[in-house]
Amino acid sequence: MSGILRKRIVPLVAALAVSFGLTGCWDIVEVNQLAIINMIGIDRNPDTGNLIVYYQAINPTGIIAQQRSDGKAPVYTFKFEKSSPAAFEEAAAGIMPRKLFPDHFQAIVVSRRLAEEGLLDIFNYNENKNNRRSNVDVFITNSPISEVMNTYVPMEKLPGRSIRSTLEMQPKFTGRASQDAQLRDVLEHLESPELTVVPLIRVDKRNTPNVNRLEDIRGNIGNLMLVGGALFRKDRMIGELDTERVKLFLTLKGESRNIYKELKIDGHNLSIRAENIRVKRKLTLKDGTPNLKLTIRSDLALLMQNMGLDLNVETMNRINQKFEQQLTDEIVRLMEEGKSKGWDLLGVAGDIQRKRGSEWKDAKRDEEIWRHTKLGIEVVCKVRTLGTMAHPYKGE
């Protein structure tokens, strides 16, 4: 009996079971039904207290049309205003003909005023949602968000990717920004007293928010520019640093390996590039005050000098010394400035938290102890690369 039963029943059950799958494809989404978001801009409306979000969605045919130099817009920006981050997807569904697809966004731009209030809500929402990722770059901007979001940029089709690419070049070439300026890096320090720097961008005021911009040969106009860094503690912005200070800050943190510097020797200008910067930090406790010893090593590359000086050993030594001295001065100045504003720019508090041993217990509890840090700096550098000229042209 069971044999016959098996032959009839099992195929029947199997067929039924398979047919359940036919109702399936619950998660299926056609590619053309997606609005692929490239950049997100967030601001807070000071009057109503609501969050304003700009979604910049990619127009796929526009991108391709651009390749063939037609005049179609590669991106479209949508603006919504709601009270909490989670309401935006629903709001978007009211206007956009396609499903919001934020998985691929390259950059978040946050207005300064929102950054100063704190971004904890946004962080939580982002991490929790399964289709958002935290390795996106965060930018703070002083310019109005609407201007930033409505800017077409030259050379790169997608503005989001454009600033991301700009950002990615910095650590290697200029040291103006760190690789660790992504959302997740800010998240990691949410509970520690360490400071992070998030890139600050600005829009050139003379922008034309339509596709004609793309036919204008002037590259500076209407472009997104990197102008420094926003200082973050935990989840809010506490201040702004200009480019030079950002470079220094990141160097001391060990996140910038190459920076560009100008020196003055005997009234002559030199341009050098400090490469391969390695920073060693040693924090010890003496009589209850922390002592920070910094050892900085670097190789210098001489880019240009109009000193009319011959390139001999003595000159090299002078360059080395000048660099060492200038760097030491700058670091001390940075620390003092930071102290005056209440910023622990050298990251001493963070180091203290990571120390073991019972002697550090009191130090860990004292939140202001970093102010009393005694700083010792040692800079060791050598000119290594000179360029292809043995002696510079001297003119007449």
Place this chain on the structure above:
Amino acid sequence: MERATISQWQFFIITLNFTLGTTFFIRPGVLIATAKQDAWIVPWWVGAAGLATAWMWLNLYRLHPGRSIIQICTSTAGKAVGGFFALLYAFFFIQITAWVTRNLGDFMKTTLMPETPISVFHLMFLVIAAYAACKGVETIARVNESLTLLLGFTFVMVVLFSLTEWEWKRFEPALQMDFWKTVKDTRSLYGFPYMEMISLAMLFPYVKGNPGKSLLPGIAAATGLLSLIIFFTIGILGVYRASHLIYPLYIIAEELRAAPFIEHVEAAIAVVWLSSLFLKLSIAFYCSTIALCDLFGLKNRSRIALPLVFLVSGLAITIMENNVVNAQWDMRYTFTYFSLFGVVFPVVLLVWTGVRNRFIPGHKEGAS
């Protein structure tokens, strides 16, 4: 009981997969939240305890060679009492299977495919596990063998790529934990996964030679790997984020950018995770099936396997409402509930066997 043999190496792989299968994905987040930077040390002492318990099971098996744990129950304590114990064991195995299934459904629903009803995931995997169970333990052993190598390789690749994010200072300060408090807080690790391994006692009779030779190294290896994985999670993701996430490994893979085009490897890690989960599921399902077969004297596994699919999938939905409830239950009860089956019952059986052998002369346990 079918006539089949598993080699030592196959049983080693089976032990490894069964222990690590769901553990390496679900446990790190919880452990790091409890023990912070030193979470990677936790598996060592729990593993040691697990090894000791496994050694006790092996002793029990030595007294009843060739018998699975269910058969040991019935032969030692008689049809009624032993049968009752055996029934409890069978239910325990089914529960484990349901748990594993639910882990699967949760993962798929939260990360990759949120719109699909959760039962679809359960049923699809369970059907394949049932198919494997019908084919027998040798098939399951071979599947384990073939897949493990591939999975290990992929996993190692992903981890190696993510080493670019490594920072030693995430471990500082080291060795700061309050030892006894941590032991108390992490005791649920002992329950899941180590006490689940009593299910493997169903497979002892099939192993060629002494199962201890591959069981104990398997547990040790799994412990080492778990510790290593937690170590990597701390180094790559950091304590703060890892302790707030349910699936830290998935997030690591999601955010990986080793080279400009090697992105989005979370698909690879999801495949590794799902495959190892499947391996564990097939072993657990098989143990449940033969537990029921042994208990009720059925010869044909396939008659049990198909209805068991539906039972387990139903159980998987009701076994917990959501993750929060699960986490709480886990903290409080896993240790005691699982130890009941992993420690208390075997000890009782050991004592009973000892008593019988001593006080009822001539009634030695020999081959069945």
Place this chain on the structure above:
Amino acid sequence: MNDKHDFRAEHNRRPDGISEHLADRLVEALGDAPDLVDHTIQLRPSGTARCLYLKTLVDINRIEQELLRFFTEQELPLPEEERFWEQLRGRMPAAPVSEPADFGECVYGLLDGKCAIVLTDLNRALLIDVGLPEHRPINEPQTETTVKGPKEAFTECLQVNLSLVRKRIKSADLRLEELNIGSVTRTTVVVAYMRSLAQPEVVRQFHERLRAIDTDSVLDSAYIEEWIREKRPTPFPTMLSTERPDVVASHVLEGNVVVFVDGSPIVLIGPVTFFQFFSAPDDYYQRPGVSSLLRWLRIFSFMLAIFVPSLYIAVVSYHQALLPTTLLINIASQREGVPFPSYIEATLMLLTFEVLREAGLRMPRVAGQAISIVGALVLGQAAVDAGLVSPAMVIVVSITAIANFVSPNYNFSISQRLLQFAFMALAATMGLFGLLCGALFTIVHLASLKSFGVPYLTPVSPTVLADWKDTLIRVPRPWMKTYPQLNRKRKRIR
């Protein structure tokens, strides 16, 4: 044997009880066949004999020169005497001479290419084997071509095939066993193996299964294959079939068992494992490093062929987050205006390709070239321009189709195609998860499959490290010291 014309039953006689008018009855039994030749020979000193043979089956030269001369040119002793038989046998040592046991055997002998000499006075008959059926000369292999290495292929004649193998294995250990299968076709089937190497269990299974065949006709080795293969339904082949004698020889030398079927240029080899389907004969004639790389390439193409269409469907329809952004934008822009969802597109294109492939097989060779060019390029491009499919789809299908052809074994490439479509269906319903389920199911199925008692996934599982020397890689010959354990090596060292 289920046989309507069972001459044996009808006329079961004792050896020396052959009835009168035997020759006439033979002619009648064969239905007055037009190719039946009926000579009357005069014997010396007296007596007649009739010589009957089917001229389509015998070597006429030999009959004329040896047989008839013997009978007509000499002074023969009387057939009653033993000397007659001795002389006869001595005169024609090359052709086995036998006396048929009964009438039925006589008829079968004629059908088998023997010449029947009926001594009318005595009513005795002799059967002399001078058969030489027509067959194709030895050509190059059609489907398994190699760059280096021998280029002989089997033909449809069993004797020729056996000789091709015998001349390669000059060992007394090579055992051949003959069977007759098929009640009407009475096909000769030969089982060959090395007595000291082949697993007796495997040989026994072969014998058992061959003897259990109960059918009327066996026209090709494929018929035999269907009878003796594993009973469990599976898309994967459990026996290897080849038309190259060097492949057969090397497998026999490793302890496998082979089956020759008369009338078929394909020889069957068993047992076989999954990984052997990735090795081509060329592997053994090229340098080891090169062959290892080529094997990996084949395994990679296998993966491509199965997974590429389903991965494409799964990722484009379900998991768009997994694509790099640029690619996603490209695909999105390509798919603007395409009416079908991606899984319909994929299925349509692949079905079209299958139709093209079938058509290509049937086309006369002259027109076949036209089909391949027209079909592939123009159709693909035209479909894209018409907006029916997206260019990415064309790429996917082309890669799949080409990867399909990489497999050295034709049977296996059919399995690939089956798997491909199954995975596509799964991917269309459940995305990557469905694909993974399909893959896991296939692995479980492979793990449970056995070919003549040998697990299909050996030597990966059960793990036999020593055999890995010839599975995914091929180590140089001097390192291949042991026989594969797949046949539970009876000898360790070569």
